[in-house]
Amino acid sequence: MSQQPVVPHGAPIHGNHNLPVHPPDRLFGRDADIASVHLALKAGTAVLLHGPAGAGKTALAAALAAGYAELPGGVLWFDTANDTIRSLLNRVARAYTLPIADLSDDTSAQTQAIHDLLQQNHPLVVLDGHLQFDAAREFVRLCASGIPLLLTHSRLVPGPWTPYNVGLLSEPDAEAMLMHLSEMPLEAELTSISQALAGHPLSIFVAARQFATGSIQPADLLSRINEIPTDETSREIGVLMTAYRLLPSTLQGMVLLLGTAFAGGASEELLSDVSNAPANVIRTAMRQLVTRGFALERAAYDQPYFAAHELVQVFAQAFLQGKQQLDTMRLRHLRGLLTFVRRYTSDSSPVNQNRLATEIDNILAASVYAAQHQQALLQELVQAVTTPAAASFVTARGFQPEFEWLSYLLQHPEAAPMGLLSVPRLEIAEVVKETPPDVTEEDTSPAQPIDIKAAELAVQGQPEALLSIEEARSLQQSAQQLAAQGNTAQAISQFSQALATYRANGDVADELEALEALATLSLQQENAEAVLTYVDQGMALAQKLDNPQREGHMLTLLGDLQAMLGHDEGAEVAYQEAINALRPTEAWLDIGVVLDKLASLYLDMGRSQDAVAMLEQTISIFDRIRRDDHLLTAYRRLGDVHARLMNWDKALTYHTQALELIRESGDSQAVLEQMKQLGQLSETSGDRDGAQSYYRQALGIAFKLQNRQLLGEALLGLGRLLMDDTPQLNRVVQLLEAANENLPGDTEIQRLLRRAKARQERLVNAGVALLDVEENLEDYAREIPEIE
Incomplete structure (x- = not known):
């Protein structure tokens, strides 16, 4: 009997049932979106679907792909993982x-061959996952001009594509989705839940699945959702946390297992190797998670494959990080993957090759992690994939460069975070001279340098004569005032006139200052070409003058531009070079500011631990130079990052240090707001006593300030915290009645007050003893000792 032909990895998909993400049976509120994007794709336009995580970008992409999967060209769907252009080209070639x-x-x-092939076959190309935008831009321009192509990302990034915002659902659409998925009629409690979820599709889906499975009633879920402080934990993660707590402990473990898979998903067999649970047990548990809304199931090479949504991954990893267990779980995944790989490199049968192809994304993603954290295990993995059977798989399935790259990572681990198949060349000159993509045209010719003189004339008209040095400096002071007032265009005009005078007179120090100002203002106008030109000239002049501080400033502006354009890797290099330039000058304030920018970049890239390391350095610097304004911001930001990672003790520590700085300033309202922040943190971490203490202190300050808005908010926060503390129900009613007096018409206060009074009446009628409330609320707020 002849063997079935091997289907190439990533081959065009035909039949919508074969898509890696099954198109939803019904998309709520997306009819106009589908129609608009479909027209753009039909015209051969690349479209970037952008919007918050959980908004339904991938679901919308799957719905659009369903039609193309029935056409001769089919669908090329790639789950991208920070692919370089070389990696994208090889995906299509394979x-x-x-x-x-x-x-x-x-x-x-290869680029030309792929361009011709895509033009001939005309598939829909979908790039879903972690995108490296420099590579995506190059791929679209060189290979996919006129080809329908979809990209997904959380934010709008410029490129040769049409951006399309996938927003949250309208209230009617959100209610319809909740009713349909929960199979419940629309009642007041369901409407309230829909409003609390604010039209976020994934949150609605997860909540509806809890109702449909009978895990919780709407009123109880609404109560738990409203008790989640949204300042520290996003409402979306809070909904997942609530649903997670409803799971049996075994299924909770499975959420953490799946959510930490290196590729965001895995076959049941690999999950079995990681967890040491039988495959049939894994399958049963994972299908329960599918039912509860935590996972998706699809077939990969005829094997069950389960994937976690991006937000489930964020939740699982943050949860384990907060318990200091994430590294342990990563190590389990690595060792389980090694077991899996060794099993299927024992011979080169088609079945074994299919198993390895199923987990190629996990093999590559695990190698990236191991290169940075577990090099000994990377060595073992490389050895496992260099057996004769593995070599046969690599050749037969076209993974030669990927496995060559794994060996490269052993010697060059610094390449790991820079993109799949990256062989880094990090000369800063290349970064400085990189020309940003033209976001409106398909022209691939090299951009020409800007003629500064022509640009100045175009903006301001040709000057009749150059100014004197004194007049230029006076004009520059005027430009600085205009910039401070927000009159950017006129400020640029005046700085440009001053710059021309400085150049004509050879005043290079003032010229350098003007170039930095023009680069800064051009960045505010998002004029990328002008920024690059001014930075390029400023860098050359700073190096000529041996002025590393100005050079550092220019590199910082270059990093800001790269970050604005979505060039995360370029921004990282520029900021690091800026720090290197500034360190010999001991310009500590400038260094601290750049470190803070680098921390923000790492947070956007999902590299929370790197962000923590940068913020810790900024705190050390700002503390040393006694810049309390910057130090306060750094304390708060680091506290927020630790809260996101669920490192509650560290989050409380840094926010407490922020509180001490605010107290020194004597700003009572700022102290109140920080007390509320600490109360919310304590509440989220499960420390209800600590939360009550902070909220009561905040209430005491609110009474002193006699601000009705602040007082009402403080009363509401404390009342909501104590809502489920049965003995204190009389106090809860007192707090909420006072909140209602200060903020009449607040629907949340009125809802909680109705609920508290109804519960109070039931308990009193049942003979339950509640604590008497004697002292007034001002005395109640004052009697709690302050937390040091």
């Missing part, structure tokens, strides 16, 4: 069995 380019090969011939 799908069509074209020759694969090794790490050292020139890709120009």
